[in-house]
Amino acid sequence: MLSLENITNTIHEWLNATFNPTLALLSEFVLIGICAIALFAMLGLSLVLMERKVAAYMQLRLGPNRVGPFGIFQTVADTLKLMMKEGLTPDGADKFLFNLAPFVVMIAAMMLLAPIAFARGFQIWDINIGVLFLSAVSSVSVIGILMAGWASNNKYSFLGAMRSGAQIVSYELSAGLSIITIVILTGSLQISDIVNSQENGWWIFKGHIPIVISFITFLIAITAETNRAPFDLPEAESELTAGFHTEYSGMKFALFFLSEYINIFIACALGATLFFGGWMPFHIGHWEAFNQIMDYIPSSVWFMGKTFFLIFLLMWFRWTFPRLRVDQLLSLEWKYLLPISMINLLVVTVMAIMGWHF
Amino acid sequence: MFITNYIKDIFNGMKSLLTGMKITGYYFTHHKEIITEQYPDNRATLKMADRFRGEVVMIHDENNEHACTGCSACELACPNGTIKIINKFELNAEGKKKKAIDTFVYHLELCTMCNLCIIACPTDTIKMEPNFEHSVFDRSQLTKVLNHTGSKIKAGVE
Numbered sequence: 001m002l003s004l005e006n007i008t009n010t011i012h013e014w015l016n017a018t019f020n021p022t023l024a025l026l027s028e029f030v031l032i033g034i035c036a037i038a039l040f041a042m043l044g045l046s047l048v049l050m051e052r053k054v055a056a057y058m059q060l061r062l063g064p065n066r067v068g069p070f071g072i073f074q075t076v077a078d079t080l081k082l083m084m085k086e087g088l089t090p091d092g093a094d095k096f097l098f099n100l101a102p103f104v105v106m107i108a109a110m111m112l113l114a115p116i117a118f119a120r121g122f123q124i125w126d127i128n129i130g131v132l133f134l135s136a137v138s139s140v141s142v143i144g145i146l147m148a149g150w151a152s153n154n155k156y157s158f159l160g161a162m163r164s165g166a167q168i169v170s171y172e173l174s175a176g177l178s179i180i181t182i183v184i185l186t187g188s189l190q191i192s193d194i195v196n197s198q199e200n201g202w203w204i205f206k207g208h209i210p211i212v213i214s215f216i217t218f219l220i221a222i223t224a225e226t227n228r229a230p231f232d233l234p235e236a237e238s239e240l241t242a243g244f245h246t247e248y249s250g251m252k253f254a255l256f257f258l259s260e261y262i263n264i265f266i267a268c269a270l271g272a273t274l275f276f277g278g279w280m281p282f283h284i285g286h287w288e289a290f291n292q293i294m295d296y297i298p299s300s301v302w303f304m305g306k307t308f309f310l311i312f313l314l315m316w317f318r319w320t321f322p323r324l325r326v327d328q329l330l331s332l333e334w335k336y337l338l339p340i341s342m343i344n345l346l347v348v349t350v351m352a353i354m355g356w357h358f
Numbered sequence: 359m360f361i362t363n364y365i366k367d368i369f370n371g372m373k374s375l376l377t378g379m380k381i382t383g384y385y386f387t388h389h390k391e392i393i394t395e396q397y398p399d400n401r402a403t404l405k406m407a408d409r410f411r412g413e414v415v416m417i418h419d420e421n422n423e424h425a426c427t428g429c430s431a432c433e434l435a436c437p438n439g440t441i442k443i444i445n446k447f448e449l450n451a452e453g454k455k456k457k458a459i460d461t462f463v464y465h466l467e468l469c470t471m472c473n474l475c476i477i478a479c480p481t482d483t484i485k486m487e488p489n490f491e492h493s494v495f496d497r498s499q500l501t502k503v504l505n506h507t508g509s510k511i512k513a514g515v516e
């Protein structure tokens with residue numbers, strides 16, 4: 001059967017048979033790099049279009065519908081426009097940091113791709129601290145954002161960057177605590193172990209109400225961490241024009257924009273892996289025939305479907321909920337999410353010790 | 359008590375958020391609700407709203423007759439001098455001189471579509487039309503004469 005696992009294994013064997021191991025490894029690096037960049041470009045194009053279409057339909061509009069059928073080439077045209085534009089560096093800016101910041105954000109987003117399992121046996125690096133790696137590296141991008149805000153020499157950018165720092169520092173806590181609940185139930189930080197532990201049912205079904213609560217906490221926290229509305233204070237179009245990327249233009253702006261969507265994709269992929277079983281098909285108990293049919297759907301389709309469902313959920317949030325003020329944002333985290341997720345963690349721990357989950 | 363209020367807060371918040379999501383979810387799945395008009399494409403079938411004010415026109419019936427008595431109530435009501443009424447005197451059937459309208463000059467370029475002239479008109483002879491395609495290459499084309507050539511006042515309108 002044709003699967004991504006077989007393709008990668010064939011390429012791996014062929015490279016090792018043709019070249020010596022070092023050269024084979026290096027060429028695999030190059031291949032993975034090309035695949036990652038291609039995936040990023042595709043994600044950027046499709047997610048921006050999806051965002052605009054979802055926004056339009058939720059606001060009783062049509063959205064982009066002129067370039068190509070149903071406007072599917074709108075984002076391609078936009079990207080071409082951004083490529084042709086001049087990447088301006090302001091006079092008063094710290095030139096080196098200003099030009100470095102978009103790449104820091106982008107590289108942080110790229111590193112996050114490593115431990116994600118896209119399909120059965122299709123993973124760049126099955127590191128044994130996968131979940132920890134993801135939650136640690138995802139906060140690296142805040143350095144890039146702070147760098148951009150500071151180097152722009154612009155009060156709006158600086159305010160946006162500071163807000164972004166405050167937001168990510170606070171919401172990292174509840175995101176981490178909700179991830180830990182799954183880690184407790186699984187007993188492993190490795191992504192492949194977490195996915196395999198959900199073979200007989202996804203954690204959101206097996207874990208009763210506490211896991212549903214931690215899923216909701218996780219969803220709120222990743223919305224805040226990816227700087228999306230209703231938590232879009234670092235960008236805050238109404239007060240800060242565009243926040244930390246006010247001074248950026250052309251392709252450097254596009255990198256910020258792209259990394260934002262990549263971060264959404266990765267956060268949703270993590271959510272799908274932890275709570276919805278990653279690439280695991282949907283199985284119901286002992287319905288053998290039903291399970292067989294579900295197994296026929298490729299694992300990559302399952303993974304992408306779940307991830308895009310979560311992305312759609314985040315877009316739904318964005319175009320429905322009103323924005324929060326800075327103080328409301330912080331009180332939501334420190335007064336509500338953090339105590340709830342701490343109690344929830346305790347409940348899940350008791351549940352795991354007593355073996356009350358399925 | 360603090361803790362009950364706290365939990366009640368959370369539940370009310372979640373409920374109101376879900377109510378909002380229900381509405382946007384309904385709009386997302388029901389595309390018939392879309393209100394966008396794809397204007398140049400749907401020009402043939404475009405229907406403007408009933409109360410849309412595009413320009414002032416004078417109502418003429420099939421005999422090319424209108425109900426304007428030339429009272430210039432609309433001219434007085436207009437806040438920015440959009441309307442200028444020029445009257446003439448006609449001899450009626452009994453040989454008496456009677457005031458009648460000669461030209462109803464309407465400056466579209468000055469009009470703010472405030473509707474005050476329509477309210478002021480005692481015989482309801484002018485009304486607002488939903489026509490909005492007013493762009494022309496010369497400003498003088500926006501100065502319009504509303505009464506048609508050869509039109510006259512309806513019999514019985516004083």
